[in-house]
Amino acid sequence: MSPATTNLPGNWQDICATKKRSQLASIPAGWILTTPPPDTRNNVITVPAESGLLTERELEITETTDVDVLLEKLRGAEWSSVEVTRAFYKRAVVAQQVTNCLTEIFVERALKRANELDDILRTTGKPVGPLHGLPISLKDQFTMKGLDTVMGYVAWVGKPAASDCVLVEILYECGAVPFVRTNVPQTLMWGETYNHVFGRTTNPYNRKLTPGGSSGGEGALLAMKGSPLGVGTDIGGSLRIPSAFCGLYTLRPSYERLPYCGAVNALEGQESISSVLGPMANSMSGVKTFTKAIIDAKPWTRDPLVLRKEWSEGGYALEDHGGGTGLCFGMMWDNGVVRPHPPLLRAMEMTKKALEAAGQKVIDWEPHRHLEIYRNAETIFVADGGYDYRAQCDLSGEPLIHTMRPVTDEYERILDEPYVKELVGEPVHRSAYELWQLHKEKRALRKSHLDHWERTVERTGTGRPIDAIISPAVAYTAVPHGLNADSFYTTLCNALDLACTVFPVTFVDPKVDVPRPPHEFHNHEDEAIYKLYSTDLFAGCPVGLQLIGKSQEEEAVIAMTEIVDNALKDARAGSHS
Template sequence: MTDWEAKAAAKRAQRDALLPKDTLLPSAPTDLDVSSVPATSGILSARELEITGTPSITALLDALKARTYSAEEVVSAFCRRAAIAHQLTNCLTEIFFDRALAHARDLDAEYARTGRPRGPLHGLPVSLKEQIAVRGVERSFGFVGWLGRVPESDAAITTLLVEAGAVPYCITNVAQHLGFGAAVNNVFGETCNPHNRNLTPGGSSGGEGALIALRGSVLGVGSDIGGSVRIPAGFSGLYSLRPSYQRFPYEGTCNSQEGQESLRSVLGPMAATVDGLRLAFKAVIDGRPWRLDPVVLRMPWSEERYRLAEHGGGERLVFGMMSDDGFVRAAPPYARALADVKAALETAGHTVVPWKAYDAERGYALFGEVWMADGHKDLYDTLALSGEPRVGPLGSGPETLLEDEVTITKYWEIQYRKQRFLKEQLDHWNRTAEHTGTGRPVDAIICPVSATPPQTLRGRQYYGYTAWCNLADLPSAVIPVTRVNPAKDLKVTRDDYYNWLDKELWEMYDPEVYKNGPIGVQIIGQKDEDEAVIRMAEIVDAALKASKSC
């Protein structure tokens, strides 16, 4: 065993020793689908199952404010369910349950004394992605060379959530250097998808996705790296929001050690129920994040945007729908999911029109040039601290580019081409006003979250369906729609392909391999339309639920 392997093993042992002994499973389940295990294991009481199985985050917050549940018993229930989720998927990196319970007891005492809840998230347990600083809790980003680094203060997002009454209690696993659509690194290993443990839960916030999917959390915070990628929470069958770059805070400190703050990320909420997106985003924005993070715009929550004032008040919306970006076609399950969404929206009185991607091949190449401008020098310098190797799935970077560090002059030339492309893309969107019949462009775009269902562990990845949102800084929300069904999502033979990647990903699809993998869609708005995107996600989700109840 190498030195770095020994350090990683010791860290994992230290983490696992913090799991409550009465939550340990008697044996490791062998089923691929373990989504029902927390509820059927016999470990959680009826009261704990009631709390963690709440039908909505709003209902749970109402119960906390009505004192139907105390903050302590809610936090305890989620800590115990998180411990079970971790044993099933390897989703946690840091555990501080005792500290969270003490925090919850303080909230209960304060509520009893003042008669007022702390804030809009009073008593709600929240989980956080590994990159987010929590004072006194080790933060390594999944690098062996960064083990032992402990933040001396909270990140801005942590501060704002705590001020709103939330209770952080655990940290979740990530992709090495936060740079691909899975959650695997040399310190904590690989997180799997609870619906099919041969598949990834997505990433780089994969630990967060797996935890929420098993209801070990109902609200968490994940991220995109600015200018980089994510395969979002739709891969775990839950809801997520990617805000515009300067709307949601990040910055924190970590005892002044270099490297820990080199990544500026776009953080966003991930939730078990759709109302969590609005509750979390609004609570953070109402906390005036610009007073803590110098990058965040002084842009308060806009009820006007949320009520869709620029989109006909939400009546008779026009959605552009894309099932194929013209560079890599999405796998068969997405065609069924999009058809279900289209039918549900039309039944609800909205209009769905085809959307043609604007030069996806060129956009994907530009995205790669921005993402890999440093040739991953930061990554390799960090790996050298411990001697650990690089890990990740096939295709964890745009395959057309070599990892060469570009000059400053070349980088600004890339940025110039990027801005020209984004203007052309914006014009392409705005020209749809000529055909919608409403006098305005399509209100939002609906498309797959990836070209494939949740990939096999270390399987080939394509980021194009989300990368264009990162490149153009477009807010997007992900909602779950269905699961891969081998009887319905048959493999389809094609005679022609756009390129080698399109061919490889299409032929890789096997409905039995991907069985039960969650399939979600994105709702994408124009820049800084975060509140509008949240509302449109609620509308799409409600339409889907209404159609399924008929």
């Protein structure tokens, strides 16, 4: 779905400059920060409240992180869609000015949509759908008629979409207000967010650090509360890495559960490890409400790849998991590739203690053939020898980005070559037969892992195998730009097609999360990441974990994450009483 040429004249640098000027011109003059924070200020989370640009009511609206509460107020006309959309839009634009998280900004179009929804509610007394009046941000892959979908490539500038993708069609029918689009890395296949068109997105908790990627624009925007609910995508961790780095909740659903049709992508035609879309939010209510609304819209009637699988209340009630009482979780303390940093280990210890206090059980998860799964997945990703990336860059003449590191960087390079390159070797164009063998191996690995999971019935004491795995989403919290080298805690789930979530647990505390003694390193990447840890560098960063269920059990995974999240909240409340 890539364009052949761009409609804008000039060399690739001129095209980028023109697009950025157009983006700046789309911001209302009254929403520009008069005194933006200096570049030396790292944490900008509180800038929206300090800016003076948002009224007290707008701050109240945008600080309401429970999506169900927002929807209740919108349905009851306590808050109008116009005022909610304007409030989040102003906050999103503030977030843009301090983190560079947005791509397309279309204020009048979004407010017109919100006004139409308000009129319908006023005249009929009925909301339009389950997402009535709610502004929703979208990763810059989800095509909207009349807007560019740049996707991090210069050649895609100036090529407005002729139609909406299926997801956007459904969002409109559900009553939502798509209102901004968010930044991605060139090629999408990075765990960070930088491209030549829009530049680099930074983490609002510390702008020297990455918000993750490839849904990094969504991560930064939502962390700033510039959107109540966002939609990203994930092929190797692109929902979960930014959610972990930015203190958010997300769902990585199974292959073909939610509609991707019409959205643009990298590596199109690679269908062994499917990219999936999912919600990102500051509450689990946002994750559940979005997922149920999209599934209830019967997306299989519009996207031929979506499974005909309705929302299961039985699944959400954990009918296959003892009704949610006496659950047994497997804790993955170490995946055997990279050992987590101290804050992640503390988060796992906190979660285990909270679950046990809530009457649940936690046992150790024993990793199974992880390196084989890692090698297989990464080899599939580079099976075209990098042709897809080069072809898109050649259309405009822009260079292919080989590193996410800034030109001037105060941090030492911790890793000359990520371990995955040693496993896979240089990208080589593989024959169809060779690719088929990788797919065959992947199926065998999925079967082997499933059997391993089922055998845990011998250790759980519940009469069932473990109900879910809890692990890091990444071995570390947000890192300096260019240093996010490892993604296997997340890629494992994409390769095995395991439904999973990320949930926030705590923040890095330099007084508690002190460096631990060296362990026996798994490989040179494990050693380099161990040496990266510094309490001062990561102080105050969000720490999130991942909950991993089985394939096609999104409802159960959402419910189990709510149980874990509530256990953690109860533990925190108990510690403060």
